Amino acid sequence: xxxxxxxxxxxxxxxxxxxxxxxxxxxxxxxxxxxxxxxxxxxxxxxxxxxxxxxxxxxxxxxxxxxxxxxxxxxxxxxxxxxxxxxxxxxxxxxxxxxxxxxxxxxxxxxxxxxxxxxxxxxxxxxxxxxxxxxxxxxxxxxxxxxxxxxxxxxxxxxxxxxxxxxxxxxxxxxxxxxxxxxxxxxxxxxxxxxxxxxxxxxxxxxxxxxxxxxxxxxxxxxxx
Amino acid sequence: xxxxxxxxxxxxxxxxxxxxxxxxxxxxxxxxxxxxxxxxxxxxxxxxxxxxxxxxxxxxxxxxxxxxxxxxxxxxxxxxxxxxxxxxxxxxxxxxxxxxxxxxxxxxxxxxxxxxxxxxxxxxxxxxxxxxxxxxxxxxxxxxxxxxxxxxxxxxxxxxxxxxxxxxxxxxxxxxxxxxxxxxxxxxxxxxxxxxxxxxxxxxxxxxxxxxxxxxxxxxxxxxx
Numbered sequence: 001x002x003x004x005x006x007x008x009x010x011x012x013x014x015x016x017x018x019x020x021x022x023x024x025x026x027x028x029x030x031x032x033x034x035x036x037x038x039x040x041x042x043x044x045x046x047x048x049x050x051x052x053x054x055x056x057x058x059x060x061x062x063x064x065x066x067x068x069x070x071x072x073x074x075x076x077x078x079x080x081x082x083x084x085x086x087x088x089x090x091x092x093x094x095x096x097x098x099x100x101x102x103x104x105x106x107x108x109x110x111x112x113x114x115x116x117x118x119x120x121x122x123x124x125x126x127x128x129x130x131x132x133x134x135x136x137x138x139x140x141x142x143x144x145x146x147x148x149x150x151x152x153x154x155x156x157x158x159x160x161x162x163x164x165x166x167x168x169x170x171x172x173x174x175x176x177x178x179x180x181x182x183x184x185x186x187x188x189x190x191x192x193x194x195x196x197x198x199x200x201x202x203x204x205x206x207x208x209x210x211x212x213x214x215x216x217x218x219x220x221x222x223x224x225x
Numbered sequence: 226x227x228x229x230x231x232x233x234x235x236x237x238x239x240x241x242x243x244x245x246x247x248x249x250x251x252x253x254x255x256x257x258x259x260x261x262x263x264x265x266x267x268x269x270x271x272x273x274x275x276x277x278x279x280x281x282x283x284x285x286x287x288x289x290x291x292x293x294x295x296x297x298x299x300x301x302x303x304x305x306x307x308x309x310x311x312x313x314x315x316x317x318x319x320x321x322x323x324x325x326x327x328x329x330x331x332x333x334x335x336x337x338x339x340x341x342x343x344x345x346x347x348x349x350x351x352x353x354x355x356x357x358x359x360x361x362x363x364x365x366x367x368x369x370x371x372x373x374x375x376x377x378x379x380x381x382x383x384x385x386x387x388x389x390x391x392x393x394x395x396x397x398x399x400x401x402x403x404x405x406x407x408x409x410x411x412x413x414x415x416x417x418x419x420x421x422x423x424x425x426x427x428x429x430x431x432x433x434x435x436x437x438x439x440x441x442x443x444x445x446x447x448x449x450x
Contacts, residue, residue: 104435107426134428165446200445201332203359210329210438213431217439218446220425221390 002053005060009045010053013061013073017125025123027135028064028071035133036072043072063125076123079139081114083150083173085219087212088114088143090189091180095120097209099130101178104213106134108220114141114149114175116189146192149175153193155185156211161196164218170195176215181207227278230285234270235278238286238298242350250348252360253289253296260358261297268297288350301348304364306339308375308398310444312437313339313368315414316405320345322434324355326403329438331359333445339366339374339400341414371417374400378418380410381436386421389443395420401440406432 002010015021024044027036036043048070049055055066062068081088087110092098098120105113113122120127122140146153151173155161177193179185190196199206199214206214227235240246249269252261261268273295274280280291287293306313312335317323323345330338338347345352347365371378376398380386402418404410407430415421424431424439431439 100435104431106428107424107431109427137428199332199442202334203331203362206329206332206438210325210435213435214439214442217424217442221443 001051002047002057005057007057010057010061013071016073017061017063019121019124022076024073024075025128026063026071026073026125027128028062028068028125030070032128032133033070033072036074036136039133039136041074041136043074045073047071077139079112079141081141081143081149081175082111082139083175085110085173085216086112086114086150086175087216088116088146088149088175088177089119089208089212090116090177090185091118091183092178092208093118093120093180094208095124095127096130097207098122099127099132099135100209101212102127102131102134102138102140104209104216105138108213108216110138110216112139112141114143116143146177146189149177151175152195153177154215155190155193155196156215157190157196157198158184159198160190161198163200164197164215165200167197167218174219176212176219178208178212178215226276227272227282230282232282235282235286238296241298242286242288244346244349247301249298249300250353251288251296251298251350252353253287253293253350255295257353257358258295258297261299261361264358264361266299266361268299270298272296302364304337304366306366306368306374306400307336307364308400310335310398310441311337311339311375311400312441313341313371313374313400313402314344314433314437315341315402315410316343316408317403317433318343318345318405319433320349320351321355322432323347324352324357324360325434326437327352327356327359327363327365329434329441330363333438333441335363335441337364337366339368341368371402371414374402376400377420378402379440380415380418380421381440382415382421382423383409383430384423385415386423388425389422389440390425392422392443399444401437401444403433403437403440406430
């Protein structure tokens with residue numbers, strides 16, 4: 001059993017938690033490990049308190065603190081952006097929002113979540129936790145340009161375009177492109193999309209996760225033609 | 226200017242932040258103070274760093290840490306639960322979810338948010354912050370029983386009842402009753418409601434804030450008869 005806080009694996013895990021090393025990531029807690037298992041992901045390492053590692057040594061690598069019971073180290077997986085339903089995030093820096101979008105994508109059956117420039121790392125500890133395990137079930141892609149996105153690209157904007165409920169089933173494959181809460185989408189990204197839509201609301205903004213989830217809900221609620 | 230960390234007002238604010246004193250609450254940050262002002266709320270006290278209080282002394286009462294610039298103390302306001310659109314939370318202990326529901330209620334024009342038993346304090350610092358100022362714009366009510374809720378009461382359940390998109394416009398006034406993420410609604414609460422509905426999703430659950438917001442969106446997207 002690992003008890004030394006200077007153990008090389010623990011040092012490696014600390015670097016992964018801080019995202020100073022990439023290519024692999026850490027998922028903490030029995031629920032996340034169960035989600036990984038269910039989705040067929042094999043961990044490179046599993047550390048359980050009192051089994052592979054002492055509780056005290058495990059606490060030194062936890063992003064959650066001393067209460068953690070187990071964690072796993074996994075290889076990152078990146079996929080191409082695929083449809084028929086894809087959500088693309090642009091400039092969404094909050095990792096909690098990225099994780100929540102993954103969760104919504106799993107709920108509404110999106111085929112992938114694409115991450116554009118200036119968007120939080122989906123494999124960071126906060127995003128993984130907020131995903132509630134969806135990081136293991138929904139393919140994530142990195143994209144540099146709107147042109148890489150599948151299907152008809154619809155920019156979700158605070159005010160412009162068609163009201164979301166009136167969008168109807170405009171295409172078999174759709175990507176919703178969602179920006180950050182205050183900044184919204186850059187003009188060149190909106191211009192590169194095929195259409196714009198907005199969620200009719202009374203006040204300024206919904207956060208990116210809420211907007212993306214409402215768009216996915218709207219898409220899945222429209223009956224097939 | 227207040228510089229002593231032992232100043233009686235600062236002591237009072239610490240108690241309010243920890244919710245050891247009730248009846249009043251603290252909103253931190255210039256955005257929240259602006260939201261309060263816009264909604265016509267007069268603060269009992271305003272403390273701005275370098276004006277009424279030293280930055281160091283202000284940091285000792287902040288729930289955000291040393292970066293805070295301003296905070297206000299306000300009297301809590303409680304309202305009756307009113308329609309035509311109301312969201313009622315039952316057993317939603319996470320204050321971030323309560324704040325996010327308030328934000329969604331403002332976005333979709335709900336008349337009130339009702340808080341049932343075992344639901345987080347909407348005036349606690351985390352709920353106020355998550356509300357992004359909606360705490361000042363949306364009336365909040367405390368209720369002990371489903372019978373106090375306005376209109377047709379619809380229990381949002383993970384699996385039971387009508388799929389939300391098929392609910393249609395069943396009544397002029399509606400309350401959506403939403404439970405906690407894992408537990409859902411207690412059986413007696415579901416039984417006391419007039420109908421049940423679920424959001425058709427692939428996996429286990431959406432959080433309470435997402436479920437409530439989707440229900441409000443669905444309600445507002447249905448055209449008037």
